[in-house]
Every structure is written in C-alpha cells, then in structure tokens.
Amino acid sequence: MKKQELEKAVAILYDSQESSSPKVIASGKGEVAKKIIETAREAGVHIQEDANLVELLSKIDLGDEIPTELYQTVAEVLSFVYQVNDKFKEKMR
Numbered sequence: 001m002k003k004q005e006l007e008k009a010v011a012i013l014y015d016s017q018e019s020s021s022p023k024v025i026a027s028g029k030g031e032v033a034k035k036i037i038e039t040a041r042e043a044g045v046h047i048q049e050d051a052n053l054v055e056l057l058s059k060i061d062l063g064d065e066i067p068t069e070l071y072q073t074v075a076e077v078l079s080f081v082y083q084v085n086d087k088f089k090e091k092m093r
Contacts, residue, residue, distance in 0.1 A: 009033035010057040011040065012066065014078065021065045022074055027058050046081045053077065 011026035026036050040047055053073055060066060066074055 007033045007037075008051075008054050008058055009036040010054050010060075011036055011045075012057065012074065019065060021068075021071065022078070023065050024057055024060045024062055027060075027062060029058075046084050048077050048080060050077065 008029045009027070009032075010024060012022040013025045014022040028036055037047060053070075056070060056073075057066065
C-alpha cells in the first residue's frame with residue numbers, strides 16, 4: 001500500500017511598508033493546511049499550488065522573512081498572483 005502524503009500549505013504576506021521581503025504568516029499540514037486554504041479562499045486570496053515551494057517555505061519559522069535564496073521563486077509566484085488579481089478587477093468593472 002502506498003503511503004498517503006499529507007496536504008501542506010504555507011501562507012506568505014508581503015507588506016512593503018513593514019518589511020523588505022515576504023514573511024511566512026501561516027504554515028501547516030493535514031487539517032491545519034486545509035484550514036489555511038479554506039481561509040484563503042473565503043478571503044478571496046489566490047492560491048498558487050507549488051509543492052516544491054511549499055516544502056521549502058514550510059521550513060521557515062512563522063513570522064520570519066523568506067531567505068534571499070527563495071526571492072526569485074517567490075517573486076514569480078507574486079507576479080502571477082498580481083496578474084490574476086488585475087484580470088479579476090478588470091472583469092468586475
């Protein structure tokens with residue numbers, strides 16, 4: 001029998017007025033991950049699925065900024081999220 005993988009989720013927040021880089025604000029697996037995802041969906045936050053990035057980000061302590069080694073990857077994800085948000089705003093007009 002194949003071992004079932006637990007679902008993992010990490011939430012990051014970027015506030016340019018508070019910090020120079022994104023911070024990990026929530027992280028968990030199993031039921032906690034499901035709650036993070038559910039809360040994000042309810043808030044209208046775009047969810048980007050990237051198992052490799054989640055694995056890396058899940059190793060960062062809550063409240064800590066992401067390390068510079070992950071800037072490029074996180075920047076790509078944030079860019080995608082901003083594009084999705086802009087398209088959504090255009091549709092709502």
